Amino acid sequence: MRQLYYELTESVRIAGAQIYANKLRSLLTALGVIIGIVAVTLMGTAINGIDAGVDRSLAGFGDDILYVSRAPWGNRFDWWKLRNRRGIRVEYVRAINEWIADQPNSALKVAVPYDQGFYHVTRGDNRLNNIMTIGTTDAYARTTRSDLLEGRFFSEFESQAGANVAVIGYDVASGLFPGESAVGQTVRVRDQNFKVLGVVSRQGSFLGAFSWDSMMVIPFGASRRFGRVNTDGDVQVQIDVKRLAEAKDELRGLMRRIRQLDPAAEDDFALNEVGTIRERIDPIKNGIALAGLFITGLALFVGAIGIMNITYVSVKERTKEIGTRKALGARRRTILLQFLIEAVAICLVGGVGGLALAAGLTQIVAVVAPSFPLVFSLGLVLTGLAVSVFTGIFSGFAPAWSASKLDPVVALRYE
Amino acid sequence: MSSPLPLPASALVRDVRPAGALVIDIAGVTKLYRMGTETVHALRGVDLRIHRNEYLAIMGPSGSGKSTLMNMLGCLDTPTAGHYEFGGKNVATMDDDELAGIRNREIGFVFQTFNLLPRSDALHNVELPLIYAGIPKRERLDRAMQSLENVGLGERVHHRPNELSGGQRQRVAIARALVTRPSIILADEPTGNLDSKTGVEILALFEELYAQGNTLIVVTHEEDVARHARRIVRLRDGLVESDAPAQ
Numbered sequence: 001m002r003q004l005y006y007e008l009t010e011s012v013r014i015a016g017a018q019i020y021a022n023k024l025r026s027l028l029t030a031l032g033v034i035i036g037i038v039a040v041t042l043m044g045t046a047i048n049g050i051d052a053g054v055d056r057s058l059a060g061f062g063d064d065i066l067y068v069s070r071a072p073w074g075n076r077f078d079w080w081k082l083r084n085r086r087g088i089r090v091e092y093v094r095a096i097n098e099w100i101a102d103q104p105n106s107a108l109k110v111a112v113p114y115d116q117g118f119y120h121v122t123r124g125d126n127r128l129n130n131i132m133t134i135g136t137t138d139a140y141a142r143t144t145r146s147d148l149l150e151g152r153f154f155s156e157f158e159s160q161a162g163a164n165v166a167v168i169g170y171d172v173a174s175g176l177f178p179g180e181s182a183v184g185q186t187v188r189v190r191d192q193n194f195k196v197l198g199v200v201s202r203q204g205s206f207l208g209a210f211s212w213d214s215m216m217v218i219p220f221g222a223s224r225r226f227g228r229v230n231t232d233g234d235v236q237v238q239i240d241v242k243r244l245a246e247a248k249d250e251l252r253g254l255m256r257r258i259r260q261l262d263p264a265a266e267d268d269f270a271l272n273e274v275g276t277i278r279e280r281i282d283p284i285k286n287g288i289a290l291a292g293l294f295i296t297g298l299a300l301f302v303g304a305i306g307i308m309n310i311t312y313v314s315v316k317e318r319t320k321e322i323g324t325r326k327a328l329g330a331r332r333r334t335i336l337l338q339f340l341i342e343a344v345a346i347c348l349v350g351g352v353g354g355l356a357l358a359a360g361l362t363q364i365v366a367v368v369a370p371s372f373p374l375v376f377s378l379g380l381v382l383t384g385l386a387v388s389v390f391t392g393i394f395s396g397f398a399p400a401w402s403a404s405k406l407d408p409v410v411a412l413r414y415e
Numbered sequence: 416m417s418s419p420l421p422l423p424a425s426a427l428v429r430d431v432r433p434a435g436a437l438v439i440d441i442a443g444v445t446k447l448y449r450m451g452t453e454t455v456h457a458l459r460g461v462d463l464r465i466h467r468n469e470y471l472a473i474m475g476p477s478g479s480g481k482s483t484l485m486n487m488l489g490c491l492d493t494p495t496a497g498h499y500e501f502g503g504k505n506v507a508t509m510d511d512d513e514l515a516g517i518r519n520r521e522i523g524f525v526f527q528t529f530n531l532l533p534r535s536d537a538l539h540n541v542e543l544p545l546i547y548a549g550i551p552k553r554e555r556l557d558r559a560m561q562s563l564e565n566v567g568l569g570e571r572v573h574h575r576p577n578e579l580s581g582g583q584r585q586r587v588a589i590a591r592a593l594v595t596r597p598s599i600i601l602a603d604e605p606t607g608n609l610d611s612k613t614g615v616e617i618l619a620l621f622e623e624l625y626a627q628g629n630t631l632i633v634v635t636h637e638e639d640v641a642r643h644a645r646r647i648v649r650l651r652d653g654l655v656e657s658d659a660p661a662q
Contacts, residue, residue: 003549010546017534324530327491328591329519329547331512408491412526 011338015345018314026346029310033350033391034357036300041358041384043296047289048375054281056203064241065274066251067114067234068092072270092235093137095258096251107240107247108254112139114234115223121216122188123176131172133189133216135223142238151183151198154219158197162221166194170202171213190226194218244273300387303350304395311343311399322403323411336404343396344389351388355381431645431660435467437503438598438630439488444497445653446483457483459653460497465632467598470625472641472661473634475650482603484650485634489522489601490514502598519547523592527604529584531576531591537563538572541591548595562590566620582613589620599630606640618643 019026096111115135121128134140138159154165166187173182173196182196203212239247248271255269315322322335330338362374446458457480465471475481486492487499490506493514499506501517509517518524531540542559550558563572566586576584585605592600605621606614618640625631625645633644641647642661649656 002551003547006546006549006552010543021534320530321532324526324532325543325547326515327489327518327524327530328544329515329595331515331547334547409486412491412530 007334007337008341011341012345014338015342018342019345019349025310026349029306030346030350030353032303032306033300033347033388034303034354036296036303036391037351037354037384037388038358038361039296039299040293040387041355041380042361042374043292044380044383045358045362045374045376047285047292048377048380050285050288052375054278054285064239066237066239066247067272068237068251068255069234069270069272072272072276092255092258096235096237096254099254107243107250109238109240110139110142111235111237112137113220114140114236115220116234117223117226119189119226121172121176123186126176126178128172128175128214131214131216133218133223135218135220136236137220140217140236147201148198149201150181151196153217154197159219160221162219162225164192164194164222165197165219167198167200167217168196169200169213169215172216173199189216189218192222192225194222244275248273300391304347304391307343307346307392307395308399310346311339311396312402314342315339315399315403319406319411319414322406323408323414326406326408327412332404334404335406336400339400339403340393340396343400344392347388347392347395348385351385351391354388355384358384429645432468432470432625432628434469435630437464437466438501439463439465440498440500441487442498444487444494444499446480446487446492447495456653458487458494461650461653461655463648463655463658465599465630467630468625468628470621470631470643470645471633472644472647473632473650474636474638474641474647475656476636478652479650480653481634481636481650485601485603485632488599488632489524490517515547519544520595521598523589523595523597523600525585525588525592525600525602525605527607529576529581529588529608531584531587533576536573536575537568537579537587537590540576540587541594544591544595558594559590562594563587565593566590580613581609582616585609585613585617586620589617589624593624593629599632600624602631602633604635604637604640605633606637607635614640 093111093113096108100106100108100110113136117133117135118130119133121131121133138154138156141153148167149170151167153167154163157163158165166189168176168182168187176182176187177185182199185196186193187196188194200212200215237247237251239251251271252267255271256267259268261268325335359376362376365374441461441463444458444461445456448455448457459480461480461484463484473481473484483492487494490501490509491514493499493507493509497507502521504517506514506517524530532543535543538556538559541562542555545555545558560569560572563569566589568583568586568590571579571583574583576587579587585608589600589605592602602621606617609617621631621633621643631644633640635641644661646659647661648658
């Protein structure tokens with residue numbers, strides 16, 4: 001065992017000396033690994049970033065919310081079945097909240113109505129089209145994770161009165177009120193004036209797609225006055241997320257009573273949650289991740305081939321030295337270990353260099369294109385180092401093996 | 416025949432140390448090589464016995480099998496047939512790792528081309544066999560230092576081979592061969608790459624080593640070198656032609 005340790009330290013020493021003595025060659029070889037590691041790492045940061053972006057977007061929805069809807073999200077539900085279902089009525093909200101008030105130990109916390117429409121919003125000459133407008137109550141502020149940059153949410157009074165007040169997203173504010181504060185000012189929606197009470201802090205968009213920054217929230221009553229019959233409205237119920245199953249059961253039971261369903265009848269509503277979205281996104285995300293890693297892995301593979309090639313050259317060059325070492329008592333596994341370590345050493349140099357370069361590039365991208373999701377993490381660094389070591393072992397093994405099998409008599413004669 | 420190298424003063428007295436235990440016992444050893452479709456009979460039945468404290472020269476023209484015999488003695492190669500015992504152990508049946516162990520502990524090689532590691536200093540070159548023997552660092556360095564001092568290079572332990580003369584390099588190689596306190600020193604044309612003056616110095620060093628109780632086997636094709644030994648074995652065509660004390 002001690003012997004192995006000494007051989008190991010000798011191998012590391014030799015590896016260092018070799019790299020130092022052949023700086024150009026080692027650099028060029030390591031370059032292959034560097035490029036491979038940069039590619040794979042950037043892919044990893046992109047995957048991390050997409051993960052974070054998805055999480056952030058979904059967090060805007062709130063993962064402790066149950067959505068009472070007519071149909072389950074995303075399912076290719078039988079349309080005719082759906083067609084015959086009654087709409088969700090916002091009166092349910094009151095019933096649910098009353099029930100929650102009576103049940104102090106409920107897993108349900110609060111219910112809010114949720115109306116949604118797309119309207120054009122104008123202010124003077126500035127105009128934004130198709131802004132998603134949510135109509136809800138003041139309790140909504142408790143259900144979402146987003147916090148306000150300035151101003152406030154509407155109060156209970158304003159909510160119940162259905163006052164023409166609004167809380168707008170960051171991009172809406174900067175679009176309609178460039179360079180000034182939106183709070184206290186007036187916007188026009190569907191020929192009605194709305195006073196801006198608050199601006200939501202910047203959420204960022206996920207790859208330029210859906211974002212809370214381009215939304216608006218108004219009291220439910222105000223939304224109703226736009227004349228949409230709320231057949232497709234939702235009821236959102238915030239729950240204790242640790243008791244998800246229990247909450248779903250409670251709410252289901254409650255809804256069935258509200259809808260006065262027979263015990264034998266199936267639900268004519270659906271309880272949706274953000275977890276469902278995540279479940280559908282995950283396989284897509286994983287598929288993309290795998291494909292991406294495979295492709296960038298090819299770049300690393302090319303680097304590995306470079307390592308293998310150079311190690312073969314190194315073995316050939318040092319044939320006489322290998323013969324001498326064997327004559328002095330080095331066993332086959334000693335020689336094998338020595339050249340493996342040399343290959344791993346170059347790969348580690350490449351790996352560390354590649355990781356540093358990738359970290360730098362990630363920083364640059366963060367400055368230049370902040371919405372592009374790249375997230376560097378410690379896990380990525382450790383994975384990158386592990387991948388480097390593995391690449392070294394994988395690519396160095398064949399040449400190291402051939403070195404270990406050299407006949408010392410033949411090797412010593414080599415000129 | 417060229418003029419003979421002057422023998423060192425001590426050799427004029429030519430004392431022969433009493434032989435010790437049997438180290439190498441070779442009986443009826445043959446070695447065949449396959450070169451393409453040809454079979455080369457490098458050794459055709461060699462008998463040789465070497466005891467401790469001997470100073471032996473093996474001579475022969477090229478093709479005589481002396482290199483093959485040397486590789487055999489050095490446990491770098493195994494016989495095709497015949498009996499070979501090293502220190503009482505049957506070498507012919509040993510596996511690669513065991514042979515490596517014997518080479519490490521029992522045999523000290525000295526090569527014609529020195530075969531030093533070019534990027535390591537003298538001290539590291541000499542400690543190398545001890546690394547393979549699993550000796551701890553402190554002890555390794557001590558023994559390597561001692562070995563270098565023994566060959567007169569105590570002042571140059573941190574020199575690289577390219578900072579040393581030919582003679583000094585061979586001394587480093589000899590120090591390396593001695594560091595494991597081997598049963599035999601096996602030298603292949605040790606003065607082949609040295610000028611005659613340096614060659615004399617190295618042979619004088621061998622004389623010292625012999626006086627210190629080492630067993631020396633020198634393989635050479637030069638009479639002048641062989642004459643320094645106490646016994647000369649001559650090979651021809653794969654067989655021992657003569658085996659007699661040196662005159």
